[in-house]
Amino acid sequence: MPELPEIETVKLQLRKVLIGQKLLESKFPQLAGKKVVGIERKGKVLLINFGPGLDLGFHFKMTGQLIYEAQGKRIVGGHPTEDFVNKMPSKHTRAVFHLSGGTLYFNDQRMFGWIMLNPKFVDKLGPEPFELSVDQFISLISKRKKPIKLVLMDQEIISGVGNIYANDACWEAKVNPRRLANTLTAKQYHDLYIGVVRVLREGIKYGGATAVDAKYIDLHGLGGHYQEHFRVYDREGEMCHRGDGIIHRFELGGRGTYYCPKCQV
Numbered sequence: 041m042p043e044l045p046e047i048e049t050v051k052l053q054l055r056k057v058l059i060g061q062k063l064l065e066s067k068f069p070q071l072a073g074k075k076v077v078g079i080e081r082k083g084k085v086l087l088i089n090f091g092p093g094l095d096l097g098f099h100f101k102m103t104g105q106l107i108y109e110a111q112g113k114r115i116v117g118g119h120p121t122e123d124f125v126n127k128m129p130s131k132h133t134r135a136v137f138h139l140s141g142g143t144l145y146f147n148d149q150r151m152f153g154w155i156m157l158n159p160k161f162v163d164k165l166g167p168e169p170f171e172l173s174v175d176q177f178i179s180l181i182s183k184r185k186k187p188i189k190l191v192l193m194d195q196e197i198i199s200g201v202g203n204i205y206a207n208d209a210c211w212e213a214k215v216n217p218r219r220l221a222n223t224l225t226a227k228q229y230h231d232l233y234i235g236v237v238r239v240l241r242e243g244i245k246y247g248g249a250t251a252v253d254a255k256y257i258d259l260h261g262l263g264g265h266y267q268e269h270f271r272v273y274d275r276e277g278e279m280c281h282r283g284d285g286i287i288h289r290f291e292l293g294g295r296g297t298y299y300c301p302k303c304q305v
């Protein structure tokens with residue numbers, strides 16, 4: 041599931057090529073003939089702006105991806121699949137946007153993702169960690185009586201933190217992901233803020249994470265490399281980077297949760 045760093049990466053790449061291009065044809069007739077003015081991201085939603093009051097929102101959910109193709113070259117982002125290198129459109133293509141300089145495809149295998157003009161959804165999103173001071177961050181999370189990892193992933197409290205980065209941030213702060221958010225020590229609250237910002241920034245720096253089994257991605261130089269820097273995520277049975285224990289996996293809120301029982305309390 042693409043998270044903040046993955047969407048941030050595709051935002052930065054599309055900005056270089058889409059701005060100034062005219063939309064010739066799409067399933068949104070209101071946008072026909074309009075030029076791309078800007079590209080923003082709010083939490084995990086990508087917003088392509090076509091002028092005042094015209095934001096086209098993309099939510100990738102589990103398996104959404106964007107592919108931009110122009111003169112045989114591609115920019116790909118979102119959930120990595122073989123469609124990154126397959127001929128477009130594919131059987132997973134849900135929407136096609138013909139622009140003056142190229143074509144943008146939105147693909148989604150499992151179809152939980154969506155495209156919407158001026159999505160109200162983004163108004164409900166909480167601030168991103170980068171927009172918060174340490175004190176603001178602590179006041180948002182420290183009264184909740186839910187496991188800290190689920191609080192971090194609640195997009196209406198703080199936006200942009202998904203499963204990978206919530207797991208790794210808890211490790212950074214030496215917090216057990218099950219701990220109720222209102223029971224952390226002052227040091228853990230502080231370290232969690234530092235940890236969340238650190239893993240997200242690192243995710244952006246490495247272009248997000250790509251599934252380790254997606255070999256074809258690497259072959260074509262596509263996809264990000266944060267997976268080479270996972271703290272605990274997807275490391276069940278391996279040694280903790282602090283050298284004190286073995287990474288365990290359990291389900292929390294229906295998502296795979298990874299932690300070191302020795303150093304995360």
Ligand SMILES: [Zn+2]
Nearest residue numbers: 280282300303
């Ligand atoms: Zn450990």
